[in-house]
Amino acid sequence: MSLLVVGSVAFDSIETPFGARREVVGGAATYFALAASYFSDVGVVGAVGEDFGPEHMSVLQRRNIDLSGLERLEGPTFRWSGRYSYDLNSRETLDTQLGVFEGFHPRIPEKYREPEFLFLGNIDPDLQHAVLSQVKRPRLVGCDTMNFWIEGKPEALKRTLSLVDVLVINDSEARELAKEPNLVKAAARIRGMGPKTLIVKRGEFGAAAFGATSPFAVPALLLDSVQDPTGAGDSFAGGMMGYLGANASSTIGDGLMRRAIAMGSVMASFTVQSFGVEGLLDLTPGQIEQRYAELKALSHLEAD
Numbered sequence: 001m002s003l004l005v006v007g008s009v010a011f012d013s014i015e016t017p018f019g020a021r022r023e024v025v026g027g028a029a030t031y032f033a034l035a036a037s038y039f040s041d042v043g044v045v046g047a048v049g050e051d052f053g054p055e056h057m058s059v060l061q062r063r064n065i066d067l068s069g070l071e072r073l074e075g076p077t078f079r080w081s082g083r084y085s086y087d088l089n090s091r092e093t094l095d096t097q098l099g100v101f102e103g104f105h106p107r108i109p110e111k112y113r114e115p116e117f118l119f120l121g122n123i124d125p126d127l128q129h130a131v132l133s134q135v136k137r138p139r140l141v142g143c144d145t146m147n148f149w150i151e152g153k154p155e156a157l158k159r160t161l162s163l164v165d166v167l168v169i170n171d172s173e174a175r176e177l178a179k180e181p182n183l184v185k186a187a188a189r190i191r192g193m194g195p196k197t198l199i200v201k202r203g204e205f206g207a208a209a210f211g212a213t214s215p216f217a218v219p220a221l222l223l224d225s226v227q228d229p230t231g232a233g234d235s236f237a238g239g240m241m242g243y244l245g246a247n248a249s250s251t252i253g254d255g256l257m258r259r260a261i262a263m264g265s266v267m268a269s270f271t272v273q274s275f276g277v278e279g280l281l282d283l284t285p286g287q288i289e290q291r292y293a294e295l296k297a298l299s300h301l302e303a304d
């Protein structure tokens with residue numbers, strides 16, 4: 001297995017100014033795996049409940065995602081619902097029902113124990129650590145987290161972060177984690193906690209990466225229709241990690257990392273154009289390449 005992701009597989013109920021969907025298949029690991037599946041073999045570790053039927057499973061199966069690490073447990077599937085503001089820049093979580101996620105303890109199947117790339121989705125940092133302790137050290141470990149864990153489990157999070165290579169979080173999370181309002185200073189502080197690279201997701205403004213060399217910023221595509229931003233961050237991470245997985249024979253240098261981050265922005269752009277995971281289901285390599293070219297053109301400067 002070249003790329004493994006652990007995280008939520010969910011039923012999401014979403015309201016945006018442009019429409020609403022109830023109980024559609026979502027979850028961080030779902031968005032991540034769908035986006036990554038265009039580049040790499042990807043396996044999911046997570047849990048669903050008895051209410052997650054074959055029609056829901058088929059959303060992941062149609063992209064050939066390996067589901068042998070997706071446990072079916074007694075009880076309901078994790079449910080999340082949220083509502084977005086008019087400009088889609090802020091969202092309110094209306095409800096979170098942990099369901100089977102409450103007692104979930106990730107067990108990594110034998111065949112997943114040597115992943116080349118591992119992504120620890122936004123779950124309890126103790127569980128992220130439990131995943132790390134079950135696998136042979138991957139070439140690269142990516143990680144997401146959120147304010148809930150930064151505030152609620154700071155020590156456990158620090159233990160996990162000390163073992164992470166690339167942390168992918170949004171700007172408010174970076175400021176909170178570092179206790180520093182300036183992003184450049186926050187990045188330096190966070191890199192001191194373990195991650196060699198910090199990637200800060202900045203919503204419609206793209207993403208910025210802070211590593212050993214000079215910072216790198218990638219814009220988000222300027223789209224004429226955005227329907228639903230749910231899962232944009234997870235699709236970004238999936239596109240980026242999937243691209244790294246596809247280029248695993250190369251050393252992970254600055255150039256490859258930059259292209260991977262750009263591919264993250266490309267995959268997020270497909271997600272936000274439709275509701276739920278719809279925008280990630282039927283892409284062609286040509287569509288992905290075209291959008292990558294559009295992204296490059298967006299901030300290309302001619303020589304004088």
Ligand code: AMP
Nearest residue numbers: 008010026027028080230231232233234
């Ligand atoms: P994003 O828009 O990238 O932040 O991701 C949204 C996805 O994260 C939705 O599909 C939700 O099901 C999932 N999600 C929301 N809250 C949580 C949580 N506390 N733990 C795990 N997954 C969550």
